[in-house]
Amino acid sequence: MNISVFGLGYVGAVTSSCLAQRCNSVIGVDVDERKLELIRLGRSPIVEEGLNELIGAMVKAGKISVTSDCAEAVKHSDLSIVCVGTPSRPNGSLDTTHVERVCQQIGEAIRQKGAYHSVVIRSTVLPGTTLGVVQPILEAATGGAMGEAFGLSMNPEFLREGTSIRDFDDPPYTIVGTECEGEFERVAKLFADIDRPIHHVSVHTAEAVKYACNLFHAVKITFANEIGAVCKGLGVDARAVMELVCQDQKLNISPRYLRPGFAFGGSCLPKDLRAFTYAGRQTDAAIPMLNGMLQSNRDQIEAVARRVMAHGCRRIALLGLSFKPGTDDLRESPLLSLAERLIGRGYDVRIADPSVKYAALHGANKRYIEQELPHLRRLLTSPRRAIIDADLIVVGHHTPEIMEALENLEDDQRVFDLVGVSDFTANEVKTDGLYW
Ligand SMILES: NC(=O)c1ccc[n+]([C@@H]2O[C@H](COP(=O)([O-])OP(=O)(O)OC[C@H]3O[C@@H](n4cnc5c(N)ncnc54)[C@H](O)[C@@H]3O)[C@@H](O)[C@H]2O)c1
Incomplete structure (x- = not known):
């Protein structure tokens, strides 16, 4: 498949080179001339284990080329993957300016090309962005309807910086959210050699899963640190505690207690939470997450x-x-x-x-x-x-x-x-x- 990848940062550079390795011809697009020049020289624009070598090999084999010309990239590809940044604005809201701009350009290029083209959003965007923001931009720019002038899907990225090539080759799963006929198959083909489940879900689900996963990681780290803060105050080594917590794969590291639905209760959880957070107050431990849990639980009942x-x-x-x-x-x-x-x-x-x-x-x-x-x-x-x-x-x-x-x-x-x-x-x- 001929693919164009928009945005050659951490996600785009890895996605481009890993897809090129899978016999695809990849055109990378970025507005940053310095990144383009580095890739032309066969070097990685970011520090990432193994990426220098991989990009060097792919450029040498003629499987990756780069340009700042969006129209050229769309013209010579069948499918565009959007990997531009989606940073926070100062008030915390998601800034989708880069996604909007790049999709506007892709849409205009599809109109010029005059042929059906697939667009895949790989940047992390809030539920509603792909169909509520990107789709109207593409429809206005192409002058055609989704499913006719262009295909649209959402394919979140799960790689971690530092191990991203390995993560690309061995993801937990591949998620493809699309409502367009044929797009799931087209996107799934990109990952056909990866022996992991591929889930066809709604676009909104694909967008939300990425947030749920990242927030879960953040919750786990915060939880371990807050348990650590109280343990420290009580003279307990939290490393030994959490080591054993992790060993319980029946109730702790498992799907148990991870289904949305209703509040917790019973004779233990609320009582133990109260006792532990009280101990936290006595030892001046900073535990805002644990402190907020009982209120959150009461809010569920009220809701x-x-x-x-x-x-x-x-x-x-x-x-x-x-x-x-x-x-x-x-x-x-x-x-x-x-x-x-x-x-x-x-x-x-x-x-x-x-x-x-x-x-x-x-x-x-x-x-x-x-x-x-x-x-x-x-x-x-x-x-x-x-x-x-x-x-x-x-x-x-x-x-x-x-x-x-x-x-x-x-x-x-x-x-x-x-x-x-x-x-x-x-x-x-x-x-x-x-x-x-
Ligand atoms: N970094 C990660 O580990 C990671 C993992 C999963 C998902 N994500 C998500 O992937 C997206 C990209 O993240 P990143 O870390 O690669 O960002 P990044 O800032 O490293 O790279 C973004 C690239 O997009 C380029 N760009 C901006 N506007 C452009 C345009 N109009 N045309 C072409 N290129 C343009 C920038 O020059 C930059 O090189 C974000 O939404 C992020 O949340 C990141």
């Missing part, structure tokens, strides 16, 4: 309560009450807090939780429920009974009994799903969740 109320239904079935399925522990259950809020605001709530038998509650659990939800005995019923005549069913647990009850919903009943079972039903019941 669900607001969304439930926004449905405008009076009769509500709440399926699930304890902090997770399979236990009758009601202490600090977010579903209980939700029930409290709804009942307090006058909603007619029926509650079903097969694990919670009122007569069997005792000890701290019983005291907690008597204090927080004294009418529970009257409200508790079976899942099947709870949903009869309910206008809205809030699904808080995913258990066989609850799923079975959900099979018999009436078409005018609505479901608010907190656990991601949205596709449980083939009938016409309207379902939504907090984050989908």
Whole structure:
């Protein structure tokens, strides 16, 4: 394939040379003459392990050429990959000026060329940018429609500086977001020799995955440092602690607890978070992330309560009450807090939780429920009974009994799903969740 790569910085230089190595003919485009000159001389414009040698070999083999002439690059290629920078503005917002400018130029060049051309956004851009900003620019500049004059896709980059060639050859996966027919196949072909999964997703998902991944990395580092800050104050070596945290690949380094849906609760997480952050205050540890977590969790419960109320239904079935399925522990259950809020605001709530038998509650659990939800005995019923005549069913647990009850919903009943079972039903019941 003939490819043009716009922007020859960290991402563009690596992308160009790694694609050239895969038998593609690559034309690199940049506005920085110094970078172009270095590549012409067969040298890397950036410091990156192995890149000098790779670019040298590719230039020598005639597989990479460079230019500052956008029209020439588009004319002699079938597909353009946009790798220009997307820096922060002083207020923190994303500056897409370079992406916009380069796509304007690419669009004009496609119009001149008069043939279909694929455009791939590899720069990191916020969800909505590719279809909301880039697509209109390309349509105005080409004078044609997406899918007819040009193809458009979003293909985020996951390389890390310092190991970028290795990361290019061995990514976690390849993500291609596109709504244009044939574009997924065209872009996937670029990475055909890489033995990793290739996911065809929506453009918005492709844009968002890149942010979610980078932010997760940032959360992990911040988490390790904040645990370290408190440990230091308590005289504990955080390296040994985090080493063991990482060894638990069942609950810690795993997909567990990484599904959006609802708040955490129970007898341990909130209590332990309070105790640890209190210890942090006593030792003057700077732990803003840990300190913000309980508030964030309360906000989730409030957000669900607001969304439930926004449905405008009076009769509500709440399926699930304890902090997770399979236990009758009601202490600090977010579903209980939700029930409290709804009942307090006058909603007619029926509650079903097969694990919670009122007569069997005792000890701290019983005291907690008597204090927080004294009418529970009257409200508790079976899942099947709870949903009869309910206008809205809030699904808080995913258990066989609850799923079975959900099979018999009436078409005018609505479901608010907190656990991601949205596709449980083939009938016409309207379902939504907090984050989908
Ligand atoms: N650096 C990384 O490790 C990394 C990893 C993944 C994703 N990303 C994302 O990739 C994008 C590029 O990052 P980078 O670090 O390579 O940026 P960079 O600043 O190193 O390179 C951007 C290049 O684009 C060029 N450019 C600007 N306007 C241009 C135009 N109109 N025409 C042609 N070239 C133009 C610049 O001269 C520069 O050489 C960003 O959105 C970034 O967030 C970066």
